[in-house]
Amino acid sequence: MVKICCLGAGYVGGPTMAVIALKCPDIQVVVVDITKSRIDAWNSDTLPIYEPGLDDVVKQCRGKNLFFSNDIEKHVSEADIIFVSVNTPTKTRGLGAGKAADLTYWESAARMIADVAKSDKIVVEKSTVPVKTAEAIEKILTHNSNGINFQILSNPEFLAEGTAIQDLFNPDRVLIGGRETPEGQKAVQTLKAVYAHWVPEDQILTTNLWSAELSKLAANAFLAQRISSVNAMSALCEATGANVSEVSYAVGKDSRIGPKFLNASVGFGGSCFQKDILNLVYICECNGLPEVANYWKQVIKINDYQKSRFVNRVVSSMFNTVANKKIAVLGFAFKKDTGDTRETPAIDVCKGLLGDKAKISIYDPQVTEDQIQRDLAMNKFDWDHPVHLQPMSPTTTKQVSVTWDAYEATKDAHGICILTEWDEFKTLDYTKIYDSMQKPAFVFDGRNVVDSEKLREIGFIVYSIGKPLDAWLKDMPAVA
């Protein structure tokens, strides 16, 4: 029986390995992690991450050919194929701080593999890494190898949170990069055979190592660039009276452009887009390509602009101050159908409103108070380290309250900010909410989820990203 071990039981390692176990009953899969609480949760009835469909998959194979363990060395030494799906955060200190990927976790994983391996291994990069990382990993492994043969493959993951299981069941493509030597190509075929259990062969692409590594960074950069493009248009729509939904629809009807990923928003979030683009920018700079670096940097600048533009709209609409006003925040996760808050635009928006002394009441169906308080207290990029290594928040932000009820969050509020596109926000009883709020009552829809005309009929003053402005908002400066 082929044995797979995956280092890192996170948003990628957990779901990816669960689906491999489900689709490949002839393979034994063990997921290991340095964080004990994560492994305990994977072995319990309450999995450590919320992902539609994941519970079912885990329940079908856990204890049969899918295992979660803290006994890292044992399972690494027994495995034929080792996936490495550990954190690759942005460096916060030293060379490349604020841009380069911090490969500390990757390097320590590679050194540990070299230490404990007693037989030949295929080591698979599943984490998103800078191009040429495989070369560095290869050096670490071979210099410490005791004669054991290691083949390094790059097999980047393209799943999106909230749809991870569907994405893994039906991937647009699986990408495998390997060395162009006979041993490298043999390793590529071994990994290909795993995916071929359920992915059609013509959707399994094989390339050289550097193309696979760079394709992952390029794919995320292209996706984020679409959002920044449509968000840049949303600012122009507001200035001209055009409607960004109509513009996106018309643009997306061009088959060369396509309709997906053109929703204007308060800004993109998530653990990867910003981190991976910064990493790309750094690689370009290191390769003497400042023009290329600046091109991609602009995607992040527009994203930051979109978040501060939103905060400015809120403050300027409410008589240029939100001091001591209750602002309800609906949605804190970086997108719907996940409890993940890493780099969520809600953090920047809340910090912006707190900077203007607002009192904030937050409701998100999947995010706990503890998580929100930690997010608001943490420094940039600290969230991307293993949970037990993250700084604990020493104090909670007193002006922030968190509730499990949208109606409680909005009661007595002066304004509502919708920051995540949860479906349930479409069907709230907005008349009831309006009646319980201070007047004039404002809704700032950062995701274009509510029916703004209906809300205006109720009496709300409504701001929707990229949509024609209320007369009220037209008179207020959008940029502070």
Ligand SMILES: NC(=O)C1=CN([C@@H]2O[C@H](COP(=O)(O)OP(=O)(O)OC[C@H]3O[C@@H](n4cnc5c(N)ncnc54)[C@H](O)[C@@H]3O)[C@@H](O)[C@H]2O)C=CC1
């Ligand atoms: N979250 C996502 O949707 C996607 C993430 N990625 C990439 O996958 C990688 C992992 O991301 P996530 O799963 O989101 O992160 P995560 O933080 O959820 O999981 C990483 C896990 O690795 C563990 N870990 C760290 N060092 C370890 C070591 N030496 N041995 C064993 N376990 C170790 C941590 O404790 C943590 O549980 C990153 O490079 C990310 O860019 C790629 C595609 C999608």
Ligand SMILES: O=C(O)[C@H]1O[C@H](OP(=O)(O)OP(=O)(O)OC[C@H]2O[C@@H](n3ccc(=O)[nH]c3=O)[C@H](O)[C@@H]2O)[C@H](O)[C@@H](O)[C@@H]1O
């Ligand atoms: O490398 C990664 O981590 C992953 O990053 C993204 O997946 P994810 O961040 O989970 O979620 P997305 O659906 O891409 O959304 C990212 C952010 O963009 C926002 N978004 C998305 C689409 C859109 O049209 N508008 C928009 O503002 C979302 O609300 C969210 O905040 C990519 O879609 C995945 O292919 C990739 O594997």
